[in-house]
Amino acid sequence: MKIFSILVLTGGKPAEIRASESDLSQFGFFQRGSVQEFMNFTAKTLVERTGSGQRQSVEQDEFMVHCYVRPDNLAGVIITDREYPLRVAFTLISKILDDFTATFTPATTWATLTPNAANPAFPQLKEQFVKYQDPHSADSLMKVQKELDETKVILHKTIESVLEREEKLDALVERSNALSMQTKAFYKTAKKTNSCCSLM
Amino acid sequence: MASFLTQLAANVADVTGSPGTPASLPTAPSLRTATRTALLKMLALDDEVDPSTSSTTTPVVTAGQWKVLILDSEGRDVLTPVLNLSDLRDTGVTVHMSLGAPRQPLRDVPAVYFVSPTAANITRIIDDIAANLYEAFYLHFTSSLPRALLEQLAQSLVQRDAAHRVAKVMDQYLPFRVLEDGLFSLAVPRAFATVHAPGTSESQMEALVDQVATGLFGVCTTLGSVPVLRYARGNAAELIAARLEAKLRDAAMNPRNGLFDADAPRPVLVLLDRHADLATMVAHSWLYSALVHDVLDLKLNRIACSVDENGQKVQKTFDIDAGTDFIWRAHAGMPFPEVAEAVDVELNKYKQEAQDILSATGATSLEEMNSMDTPLNTKQLQSALTQLPALTARKRVIDTHMQVATALLSAIQARGLDVLFETEQKLTRTAVAEIVKDPQRDPVDKLRLILVYELTAHDPVASDVADWLAHVRTQAPEMPYLAAADWLKSQRALLAATASTAPAVPAPAPPARGGNAPGAQGGGDLFGRFNRLAETLQLGNAYETLVGAAASWLGRHVPAAVRHVEGVLDGVPDDRLGMLDPRLPRGARGAVANGAASAAPARSAIVVMVGGGNYLEYQQVQEVARSKKRAVVYGATEMLNAKEFLQQLAELGVART
Numbered sequence: 001m002k003i004f005s006i007l008v009l010t011g012g013k014p015a016e017i018r019a020s021e022s023d024l025s026q027f028g029f030f031q032r033g034s035v036q037e038f039m040n041f042t043a044k045t046l047v048e049r050t051g052s053g054q055r056q057s058v059e060q061d062e063f064m065v066h067c068y069v070r071p072d073n074l075a076g077v078i079i080t081d082r083e084y085p086l087r088v089a090f091t092l093i094s095k096i097l098d099d100f101t102a103t104f105t106p107a108t109t110w111a112t113l114t115p116n117a118a119n120p121a122f123p124q125l126k127e128q129f130v131k132y133q134d135p136h137s138a139d140s141l142m143k144v145q146k147e148l149d150e151t152k153v154i155l156h157k158t159i160e161s162v163l164e165r166e167e168k169l170d171a172l173v174e175r176s177n178a179l180s181m182q183t184k185a186f187y188k189t190a191k192k193t194n195s196c197c198s199l200m
Numbered sequence: 201m202a203s204f205l206t207q208l209a210a211n212v213a214d215v216t217g218s219p220g221t222p223a224s225l226p227t228a229p230s231l232r233t234a235t236r237t238a239l240l241k242m243l244a245l246d247d248e249v250d251p252s253t254s255s256t257t258t259p260v261v262t263a264g265q266w267k268v269l270i271l272d273s274e275g276r277d278v279l280t281p282v283l284n285l286s287d288l289r290d291t292g293v294t295v296h297m298s299l300g301a302p303r304q305p306l307r308d309v310p311a312v313y314f315v316s317p318t319a320a321n322i323t324r325i326i327d328d329i330a331a332n333l334y335e336a337f338y339l340h341f342t343s344s345l346p347r348a349l350l351e352q353l354a355q356s357l358v359q360r361d362a363a364h365r366v367a368k369v370m371d372q373y374l375p376f377r378v379l380e381d382g383l384f385s386l387a388v389p390r391a392f393a394t395v396h397a398p399g400t401s402e403s404q405m406e407a408l409v410d411q412v413a414t415g416l417f418g419v420c421t422t423l424g425s426v427p428v429l430r431y432a433r434g435n436a437a438e439l440i441a442a443r444l445e446a447k448l449r450d451a452a453m454n455p456r457n458g459l460f461d462a463d464a465p466r467p468v469l470v471l472l473d474r475h476a477d478l479a480t481m482v483a484h485s486w487l488y489s490a491l492v493h494d495v496l497d498l499k500l501n502r503i504a505c506s507v508d509e510n511g512q513k514v515q516k517t518f519d520i521d522a523g524t525d526f527i528w529r530a531h532a533g534m535p536f537p538e539v540a541e542a543v544d545v546e547l548n549k550y551k552q553e554a555q556d557i558l559s560a561t562g563a564t565s566l567e568e569m570n571s572m573d574t575p576l577n578t579k580q581l582q583s584a585l586t587q588l589p590a591l592t593a594r595k596r597v598i599d600t601h602m603q604v605a606t607a608l609l610s611a612i613q614a615r616g617l618d619v620l621f622e623t624e625q626k627l628t629r630t631a632v633a634e635i636v637k638d639p640q641r642d643p644v645d646k647l648r649l650i651l652v653y654e655l656t657a658h659d660p661v662a663s664d665v666a667d668w669l670a671h672v673r674t675q676a677p678e679m680p681y682l683a684a685a686d687w688l689k690s691q692r693a694l695l696a697a698t699a700s701t702a703p704a705v706p707a708p709a710p711p712a713r714g715g716n717a718p719g720a721q722g723g724g725d726l727f728g729r730f731n732r733l734a735e736t737l738q739l740g741n742a743y744e745t746l747v748g749a750a751a752s753w754l755g756r757h758v759p760a761a762v763r764h765v766e767g768v769l770d771g772v773p774d775d776r777l778g779m780l781d782p783r784l785p786r787g788a789r790g791a792v793a794n795g796a797a798s799a800a801p802a803r804s805a806i807v808v809m810v811g812g813g814n815y816l817e818y819q820q821v822q823e824v825a826r827s828k829k830r831a832v833v834y835g836a837t838e839m840l841n842a843k844e845f846l847q848q849l850a851e852l853g854v855a856r857t
Contacts, residue, residue, distance in 0.1 A: 029400045030435045182434050 002026075004063070005036075005079040006092075006129050007043045008100050010110050011069050015047040018113040019100065019122050021129040034183040041179055042159065043067070043077040045172060049162045050075070055090060058156045065159070068093045074101065074110070086153065088135040092128060099124045230381035231833050232522060234422045236282050238372060242340050243269070243291040243312060245367075267310050268334060269296040270303075274316035274342050277387065278374050281501045284521055299324055303333060310336040310367070316375075317345040319352075326356045329365050336367040343375035343414055373418040373459070376835070379501055380522040380532075382825070383818050384835040386415035391837035392474050392811035393848040395436045396691070397855055409436070412837060413443035416469070416808060417451070419835065420444075425464035426452050427806060429471065429780040430768060436810050437471040441780055444469075448782035467833075468768050468802035470761075470777065474811025477760035478688070479655040481814055481845040482648045484620040486753055488539040489532035490816040492604060494841045495611045498815075505607040518600045524593070527601045533819040535753040536608065543601045550595055557584055557591070615642050620649060625756045627657045629664060636668045643676035647685065648842055654688070656757045681846040683853030690856065759817045761807050761834075762824055769828050771801035804831040812840040812848075 005022040009015045017040060024032040042060070046067045050056050058065045064082055066089040069075040076093035103122050104110060119125065131137055156162055160169055173179060173187050245265060269288065271279065276298075288296065297303055299315055311334035315321045329337055350369070357363040377385045394400055394408050420427055426448050431441035451459050474481070485491060489498075497504040501520040506513045520528050527546060531539045560580055612618060623631045632653050636646050650668045654660050669685050676682075767774045807821055813836025825832035840848075 025401070026398045028396050028398055029405050030395065 001083045001085075001133075001135060002081045003078060003084065003089075003129060003133055004081070005039050005043075005077075006096060006125060007040070007077045007079075007115075008096065008125070009043060009047050009075040009077065011047055011050075011052070011073045011075045013048055015044045015075065017043065017115055018110055019119055019125055020115045021119065021125045023129070031186075034180070034186045037179050037183045038187070039079055041173070041176055043079070044178075045159070046077060046162060047075045049164070055153045056156065056162065057086060057089075057153055058159050058162060060159050064089070066090060066093065068097075070097055072107065074107075085135050088132070088138045090153065091138060092132050096125060096128055099128075230831070231384055231419065231423060232282060232378045232381045234424070235278075235374060235378045236523075238374060238422060239279060239283055239314075240287075240291060242314065242338075242370070242372060243267070243288070243293060245310065245312070245338060265310065266292050266294050267312055268306055269293045270299050270311055270313045270315070270328075271296060272299040272315040272321055274375075275299075275314035277377055277500060278342055279314065281377055281379055281522065284519075303328075305331070305333045306335075307332070308335050310334060310338060312338045312340065314340045314372070315342065317341040317343060317349060317371075319349060322349050322353055326353060329357060329362050330360045332362070332365065337365050338368045338370075339366060340368075340370050340372050342372055343418060344371045344373070345369070373421040375415045375418045377500060379839070382822060382831065382833045384419060384833065385813075385839045386412060386835065386837050388412055388415065388837040390848060391436075392845070393851055395473075395811060396475065396852055399855075405436075405439070409439045409443050412440045412810065413447055416440070416444050416835075417447045419806065419833075420448060420469070421451070421459045423467070423806075423833075424459075424461045425466050426460050426782050427467045427469035428802075429469050429782070430764075430774075430777040431471040431780070432473045432476060432776065433778050435473045435475070437473045438778065440810060441471050441778070444471075445780040445782050452782055465803045466783075467804040467806050469806040469808065470764055470768055471808050471810060472761055472764060474809055474813075475691075478849075479652050479757050480759040480761075480817050480820075481812060481840065482651050482842045483755060483757055483816065484617055484624055484645070484648065484652075484842075485755060485816040486535045486618070486621045487533055487816060487819050488536055489528070490814065490819065491536055491608055491612075491617070493815045493839070495608055495617070496604065498841075499839075503604055505604065507603050507607055516603065518604060520600075525597050525600075526594075527597055532815075533822060536605075536612070539601070540605050540609070543598060543605055546594075546598050547602070550591070550598055553587075554591060557587060560584070615645055617645075620645055621755075624649060624652050627653055627756075629661065633664070633668070636671055639675070643672050643679050644681060644843065644846070646672050646675075647679070647681055647846070651685065651688065652757070681843070681850050683851075684846045684849035685853075687849050687853030687856060691852075754820050754823060755816065759820055761809060761817055762820050765805055765807050765821055765824050765832055766828075768802050768805050769824070769830055769832075802830075804833075806833045806835065809834075809836040812836055812838055812845055814840060814842075814845075 002023075004024065005020060007020040008018050010018055020040070022036060022039065024035050027035050042058075042065055046056065046058060046065055047069060050067050050069045052069055052073070053071050055066075055068045057067070059082070062082060064080050064084065064086070066078045066080070066086065067075065068090060074097050076097050078089045078093055080089055100122065101107075103124070104113065163169065163172070173184060176184075179187075245267065293312075294309070299313070299321060311328075313325060315325075325337075325339065328334075353369075354363070357366065375386070377387055379385060388408065388411050391408060391412070394404060429441045429445055431437045451457060455462065485494065492498050492503060501522060503518045503520065505516060505518075507516045508514075522528065527539075527543060531542050534542070560583070620635070623635055632649060635641060635649060646668075650665060650672070654665050669682075672679075673682055764774070764777065766772075768777075805825075809817070813834065818834045821832055821834045
């Protein structure tokens with residue numbers, strides 16, 4: 001059971017990443033750059049297509065991408081493997097968003113944050129990231145966050161089903177300025193050999 | 201032996217063309233000669249080397265003083281392929297010893313240390329000096345001694361009042377092993393596995409990059425000129441190129457360190473990643489040196505094999521002296537049957553000459569001649585004596601290759617390597633299937649054939665490959681290399697993408713090439729890149745135009761390295777390779793980032809494979825060098841035969857699960 005990445009974003013079109021923490025040591029050294037880019041891209045794409053107050057999870061190959069957009073437009077995305085419990089992931093997102101709000105108080109400061117700038121000022125992100133690699137340490141957390149029982153989580157089998165009707169993932173990848181040529185090439189060849197989006 | 205050879209020759213007849221005589225390479229100083237010169241200078245202590253001796257010829261060796269040589273394992277590995285015992289004796293080295301071994305004092309003899317600059321070695325050296333083992337201490341290090349260790353050495357010696365015993369401390373910049381005139385190994389173990397393993401940390405990658413860059417820096421200083429760097433993008437080669445450029449730039453800026461000759465013609469150093477071309481590492485070859493490396497155990501020019509002696513199998517080792525072994529020098533790149541014939545020819549020539557000497561002196565055998573009882577007149581004695589050592593040396597070389605060729609022959613017969621080679625040239629499904637289904641054949645050979653098919657056939661059928669692999673798996677479930685096939689399957693897409701990628705930072709579009717501007721343009725550009733990738737992986741007919749049908753015994757699959765070297769030597773702009781020039785001021789780098797500016801044909805080239813190399817690729821590159829009449833040096837992080845390479849792939853395959 002593993003968390004690959006936790007990201008805090010501000011919603012809207014386009015969504016922007018404000019803080020993030022990742023562990024990509026399972027990937028080959030020269031693939032990590034592309035994997036990170038692709039995770040960032042997926043997080044933004046998903047947040048842009050998640051309604052306010054909504055929770056969505058996407059199953060994509062060996063990853064699960066969980067996304068929650070809070071009513072105040074702050075969003076959290078957690079990328080885990082298939083085994084990581086869904087409920088724990090969402091509880092963790094809520095906790096992290098609460099901590100983020102407490103750390104960066106006027107919401108107006110969020111617009112200036114970038115992952116590199118935010119992360120040193122937001123050590124809880126790394127702490128939670130490391131601690132909750134083991135989902136069982138979230139047991140006490142779960143007791144506090146009762147509201148999760150009432151909420152619905154929309155499950156998707158692929159990221160394609162999150163996209164709008166006319167949109168195609170290939171086109172989005174191509175157009176994206178945030179993806180380097182290398183990552184786009186990875187995506188294309190991975191798709192060609194039917195291991196779509198899987199960068200492992 | 202002869203009849204089987206005719207059979208072999210017939211088997212591969214339609215693949216082997218007529219053998220060309222290996223043309224002599226241009227007379228640019230070879231890496232081997234340059235290394236020899238450096239080492240001989242080191243052993244000459246303070247004696248002046250004759251200034252009229254240019255570095256292109258073997259320096260005149262004067263015996264000078266008697267001295268002792270102390271080596272650690274690194275020093276030994278660097279020195280052994282280049283200097284043999286008689287060379288050492290000629291320079292006055294009476295005895296060579298290991299740094300780690302307990303040694304008795306030899307108070308009246310100076311000692312030359314040639315060791316790697318590690319903390320443990322420094323401690324040992326300090327102890328030796330403090331114990332006053334030798335008359336004087338000449339300390340030479342295979343690569344740069346870190347400042348901290350130098351200070352530690354100095355401080356300890358001053359404390360013990362022993363600093364005056366040290367006559368010299370020098371960096372030799374030789375952290376590489378020269379195996380032949382144009383072949384070197386950096387002896388960096390498991391580079392491929394490190395680059396591709398999940399979980400490789402920043403510091404591990406850093407250490408690897410530094411080690412390779414240091415080794416290549418040594419190669420550049422030994423050759424004496426600052427090269428222009430070309431490198432494959434997006435992976436380890438790029439990181440190493442950046443590090444090497446920094447090292448070269450720093451050294452070149454200070455002309456007083458005497459490392460580089462500013463007027464020397466500049467070679468182009470091409471850094472390539474192994475994963476762009478895996479087939480070359482597992483293919484079966486028909487060339488002598490490649491077969492020896494593959495079938496027998498060839499490390500640092502030493503062959504270990506079991507030989508039939510009086511009906512018993514005996515383990516023997518043979519040393520190949522790349523400077524004087526005339527059979528290896530002429531025939532290492534030739535197909536095996538020719539080598540066997542050549543050895544026969546040499547043997548007969550030798551017998552004839554020995555006979556001539558004997559008949560001239562009237563003795564009936566060489567043994568008789570050696571004893572001084574037989575009355576000989578002075579002149580005949582003189583001529584016999586001068587010819588005898590050379591003749592004996594030749595006999596030894598001939599003997600070596602006779603035994604090696606015989607050992608190879610039995611392996612070829614047992615494993616049917618001639619059929620494997622031929623099948624890999626044609627790669628028809630039926631031929632491959634037949635071999636895979638044959639229960640007599642070695643499963644590792646089958647796996648290699650399947651991988652070659654998967655990687656280089658025009659239109660490999662995936663279901664066939666899967667079937668064949670399953671078949672091999674049932675035949676040999678315990679074979680450790682099977683995981684290699686799994687890894688390859690999962691990684692092929694990613695490796696292909698890395699091998700063909702454009703620069704991550706869009707470079708200014710080269711004006712001459714219309715419609716090919718990089719940037720966020722999408723389909724057409726990437727498609728073009730994949731076309732070129734397809735060429736690299738499935739070479740087919742393009743091969744003939746490259747090196748000509750006459751050299752087809754090299755094999756149908758042309759390594760990517762060959763294509764790049766060709767391009768570099770011809771001065772064809774190749775935007776798959778980045779470019780760095782350590783002599784240009786830093787600001788100018790941006791202008792040549794896309795490599796289009798370097799259209800000048802290179803005078804000579806150095807090709808370095810990051811992740812491993814082998815003799816087949818080396819011979820292929822030499823063939824290009826011969827056809828273009830320019831010197832090309834080939835090097836790799838380590839020389840690996842197919843099994844060793846598959847071992848690393850298998851480790852990667854296991855690590856993924």
